[in-house]
Each structure stands twice: as structure tokens, then as C-alpha cells.
Amino acid sequence: MRESHNASEASHNATEASRNATEASHNATEASRNATEKLKVDMDITTPNTQISHNLGLTIAGFLGLCLAFWRMRRYSQETKVKEEGHITDRFIQASKQLGSEHITVRVAAINSLWRIAVDSPKQDDKRAVLDVLCAFIRSYQPPVKSTPGKGKAPLYGPADVQTALTYMGTRLQELQFRQDKCGYVFDLHGAQLAKSDWTGFKMSHVNLRGADLRKAKFSGAALRGADLSSVDLSEARLGEANLSGANLSSADLSGANLSETVLNSADLSSADLSGAKLTRADLSNAVLSSADLKEAVLSGANLSGAKLTRADLRSANLSAAKLTRADLRGTDLSAAKLTRAVLSSADLSSADLSSADLSSADLSSADLSSADLSSANLSGAVLNSADLLMADLSGAELWLATFIGTNISGADFTDAENLGQDQLDLACWDGVDPPTLPPGMRCPANYCRWDPDTQQVVSIETPAVIAPCPKELEDEDSA
Structure with a gap:
């Protein structure tokens, strides 16, 4: 009621000011008209010099009258503006008090x-x-906490x-009409308790949610580009189709979260917990996932090209048909992961653990697999052309229809490899120094090559002057 009365009073004052200004303008116009009529009468009874003097005087008087009217209008306008600003201040103070x-x-x-x-x-x-x-x-805001048997908190709302x-x-x-970018404004919501909050369709740039509780929150279709979500609890949150490009999610808890088709390109997810998360067809291109926990996460069809996944835990993760071109997977644990039809061309998988992984029909062309553990992996139909398998462990691997055209197999271990044919090996190459370990009855290829760390490619070399005995088991048999 008070706000309505104040608004009515402000409107009445503005109307009064306008009426006064109009009256002043009317008076000035009337004075100018009277002066003109008097000038016409005087012109018949005065000399030319006297007429000029009268004309000049009346003109000055009319000008001064107009100036006075303008000054009054401006003064009334300023007074009205001051009253309006004071009214806004009163409203702001009153509303702020009511928040408590x-x-x-x-x-x-x-x-x-x-x-x-x-x-x-x-x-x-x-x-x-x-x-x-x-x-x-x-x-x-602090949510109510009620102790219940076996639980730390009551259901959140x-x-x-x-x-x-x-x-x-x-x-x-x-x-x-707030010029946020110009003034560099940041929505400061760090540490906020916002479990189960609804952010569906929100468009907020420059928001600080560091350390906030956003468990089970809804972010479907939201745009929070560049947001600070570091150390945030987003477990079981719904982030499908959200845009979080460039966001900082380092050390965030995203376990069990739904990030299907979420845009996370160039986002920082280092040390984040994404175990059991659903990232189907998510865009993680050039994202940082170093040391992230992605155990049993679903990344089928996801775009991870150029992503950094060094030392990440991807055990039993589903990466079928995922795109990992030029991804950095050094030292990554991909044991028992599903990588069927995945594209890993030019990826760095050196020292990665791919034991028992399903890489059937995967594209590993030009990939760096040096010292990688591929034991018992399923590589049937996989493309390993021009890949580097230097010192890689392929013992017990399934290699039916796998291709090794121009593949560096120096020092690789093919012990007990299944369905490996001589025709496959003949297309591979080695450096002549570190012979591969091959199944009985198989011979080394007559092609020589090495891995060039500068170009990250396998390059052909001339036949070495001295060639080590190949394969290794032949040397062992001879010595025996």
C-alpha cells in the first residue's frame, strides 16, 4: 500500500510540474504578443530612432521571458528527478529489509x-x-538439516x-538493459546451497559457483559459458544439452550426472569425479580431463578430439564410436573399456593401460602406443596403420583382420596373440635393433622404420648394417 501511495504522489508531482511549466511558457508567449502589439502602435507616433529603441527593448524582454520559462521548466524537471531517485532509494531500502x-x-x-x-x-x-x-x-540460504537413521540429511528441496x-x-x-560485459560484473554465488535448484534454459555468463552444492540440480539447455564451477557438487545433476564451454569444473563432483549432448569444449575437468556419468554425444573437444575419474562413464559418440586425459581413470568406460583424434591419453587407465569403432587416430596412448579393452573396428592409425598394455585386448578389425607399437604388450590379444600397414612393431610382444597371420606382419616394420616377440613359426617383416618424436609419425629407414636376430624366441631357441 505504501508503494502504491508513493507512486501516486510522484505521479501527481510530475503532473503539477508539467502544468506549471506550461503556464510559464504561456505567460512568456502572452508577454511577447503584447510587446508586438505595443510596437505596432508606437510605430505610428514615434520617430524611426525611437521605433528601433522600442523594438530592441521589447525583443530583449521577450527573450528574457523565454529564458525564464526554460529555467523554470528545467528546475521543475530536476526537482522531479531528485524526488524519483529518492523514491527509488526508499523502495530499495524497504524491499531489502523485507528479504529478512x-x-x-x-x-x-x-x-x-x-x-x-x-x-x-x-x-x-x-x-x-x-x-x-x-x-x-x-x-x-541454508537448507534445514534433519537427522534420519542411516542418512546425514533429510531429502533436499x-x-x-x-x-x-x-x-x-x-x-x-x-x-x-544491464551492461554486464562493459562493467565486468560477475554473479557471485560461491558456496551457495542450491541442491535441486532449476536452471533450465538459463543464460548466465560470468557466474561464480565455486564450491556450491548443486546436487540433483537441473541445467538442461542452460548456457553458462566460462562459469566457475570448480569443486562444485553436481552429483546426479541433469546437464543435458547445456552449454558449459570454457567452464572451470576442476575437482567437481559429477558422479552419476547426466551430461548427454552437453557442450564442454575447452572446459577444465581436471581431477573431476565423473564416475558413472552419462556423456553420450557430449562435446569435450580440447577439454582438460587430466586425472579425472571416469570409471564406468558412458561416453559413446562423444567428441574428445584434442582432449587431455593424461592419467585419467577410464576403467570399464563406454567410449564406443567416440572421437579421440589427437587426444592425449598418456598413462591413462582404459582397462576393460569399450572402444568399439572409436576413432583414436594420431592419439597419444603411450604407457596407457588398454588391457582387456574392446578395440574392435577402432581406428588407431598413426597413434602412439609405445609401451602401452594391450594384453588380452580385442583388436579384431582394428586399423593400426602407421601406429607406433614400440615395446607394446599385445600378449593374448585378439588380432583377427587387424591391419598393420607401416606399423612400427619394434620390441612389441605378440606372445599368444590370437588370429595373427604372417600376411599381417609382412606389412609392418621394425627398427632392426629391438626385435618383436612373435608366436612360433612367424617371421619378422623385411621392412625397417622408426618412430619420429618430432613429427609424431613412423618413418622408413634404410636396412641397418647390423640387424638383431628376429624374432626373439628364435634367439632364445638357438641359445637353448
Whole structure:
């Protein structure tokens, strides 16, 4: 009621000011008209010099009258502006106080009032002040904690007042005409307790959610590019089709989260927990996933080209049809992972653990597999052309229809490899120094090559002057 009365009073003052200004303008016009009529009468009874003097005097008088009218109008306008600014300040103070009410309906009304103030005020500082208050209000929320047998907390929920504030900032920011980029404004929501909150369709750039609790939150279709989500709890959150490109998710808990078709290109997910997460067809190109936990994660059809996955844990993960071109997988644990039809061309898998992995029909052309563990892996139909298998362990691997054209097999261990034919080996090459270990009855290829670390390619070399006995078991048999 008080806001309605104040608004009515401000409107009445503005109307009164306009009426006074109009009256002043009318008086000035009347004075100018009277002066003109008097000038016409005087012209009949005065000399030419006297007429000029009268004309000049009346012109000056008319000009001064117009100046006076303009000054009065400007003064009334300034007074009205001051009153309006004072009214906005009063509204802001009153709404801010109401945010502390114990009644949720009062708090929601206060949030609505604050947003209306931000819309009404032409000042960028006022808009920023409202956003600061709303962010502080969201950060101050603490969910109720109730002890239950066997559980640390009662079921979580998202309060209506906090959700209202979030929705305003996430979906209606354009109403404010707030120049966020120009002033470098950051939504400060670090450490906020926002479990089960709804961010569906939100568009918020430059938001700081570091350390926030966002368990089971909904982010479907949200755009939070470049957001700081480091150390955030997003376990079981729904992030399908969200845009988190360039976001910082380092050390975040995303276990069991749904990130299907989520855009995470160039995002930082180092040391993040993504165990059991669903990342089907997600865009993780050029993302950083070093030391990330991706055990049993579903990454089928995901784009991981250029991604950094050094020392990541991908045990039993599903990467079927995933794109890992030029990905950095050095020292990565991919044991028992599913990589059927995956594209790993030019990827760095040196010292990676691929034991018992399913790489059937995978593309490993030009990949660096030096010292990789491929024991008992399924490589049937895999393309290993121009790959580096220097000192790789392929013991017990399934190699039916695998291709080794121009593949460096120096020092590789093919002990007990299944379905490896001589025709496959004849297309491979080695350096003449470190012979591969081959199944009984098989011979080394007559092609020589080495891996060039500078170009990351297998290059042909001339036949060495001295060639080591090949294969290794022949040497062992001779010595025996």
C-alpha cells in the first residue's frame, strides 16, 4: 500500500510540474504578443530612432521571458528527478529489509519489488546493487538439516524464494538493459546451497559457483559459458544439452550426472569425479580431463578430439564410436573399456593401460602406443596403420583382420596373440635393433622404420648394417 501511495504522489508531482511549466511558457508567449502589439502602435507616433529603441527593448524582454520559462521548466524537471531517485532509494531500502522476513511470501514479494526497481531505474549502479543483493540473499540460504537413521540429511528441496531470485537473473536479465560485459560484473554465488535448484534454459555468463552444492540440480539447455564451477557438487545433476564451454569444473563432483549432448569444449575437468556419468554425444573437444575419474562413464559418440586425459581413470568406460583424434591419453587407465569403432587416430596412448579393452573396428592409425598394455585386448578389425607399437604388450590379444600397414612393431610382444597371420606382419616394420616377440613359426617383416618424436609419425629407414636376430624366441631357441 505504501508503494502504491508513493507512486501516486510522484505521479501527481510530475503532473503539477508539467502544468506549471506550461503556464510559464504561456505567460512568456502572452508577454511577447503584447510587446508586438505595443510596437505596432508606437510605430505610428514615434520617430524611426525611437521605433528601433522600442523594438530592441521589447525583443530583449521577450527573450528574457523565454529564458525564464526554460529555467523554470528545467528546475521543475530536476526537482522531479531528485524526488524519483529518492523514491527509488526508499523502495530499495524497504524491499531489502523485507528479504529478512521469516515469511516466504514476504521474501518473494521483496524479490519481485527489487527486480522492478532494477527495471525502472536508468542507473547502471542501481541495477548492479539489486543484483548484488539478490546474489547475497541466495548465498545466505541454508537448507534445514534433519537427522534420519542411516542418512546425514533429510531429502533436499529448492525453496521458492531462492528459485525466484535465480530465475529472474537467469531468464530475465535482458529486461534490465544491464551492461554486464562493459562493467565486468560477475554473479557471485560461491558456496551457495542450491541442491535441486532449476536452471533450465538459463543464460548466465560470468557466474561464480565455486564450491556450491548443486546436487540433483537441473541445467538442461542452460548456457553458462566460462562459469566457475570448480569443486562444485553436481552429483546426479541433469546437464543435458547445456552449454558449459570454457567452464572451470576442476575437482567437481559429477558422479552419476547426466551430461548427454552437453557442450564442454575447452572446459577444465581436471581431477573431476565423473564416475558413472552419462556423456553420450557430449562435446569435450580440447577439454582438460587430466586425472579425472571416469570409471564406468558412458561416453559413446562423444567428441574428445584434442582432449587431455593424461592419467585419467577410464576403467570399464563406454567410449564406443567416440572421437579421440589427437587426444592425449598418456598413462591413462582404459582397462576393460569399450572402444568399439572409436576413432583414436594420431592419439597419444603411450604407457596407457588398454588391457582387456574392446578395440574392435577402432581406428588407431598413426597413434602412439609405445609401451602401452594391450594384453588380452580385442583388436579384431582394428586399423593400426602407421601406429607406433614400440615395446607394446599385445600378449593374448585378439588380432583377427587387424591391419598393420607401416606399423612400427619394434620390441612389441605378440606372445599368444590370437588370429595373427604372417600376411599381417609382412606389412609392418621394425627398427632392426629391438626385435618383436612373435608366436612360433612367424617371421619378422623385411621392412625397417622408426618412430619420429618430432613429427609424431613412423618413418622408413634404410636396412641397418647390423640387424638383431628376429624374432626373439628364435634367439632364445638357438641359445637353448
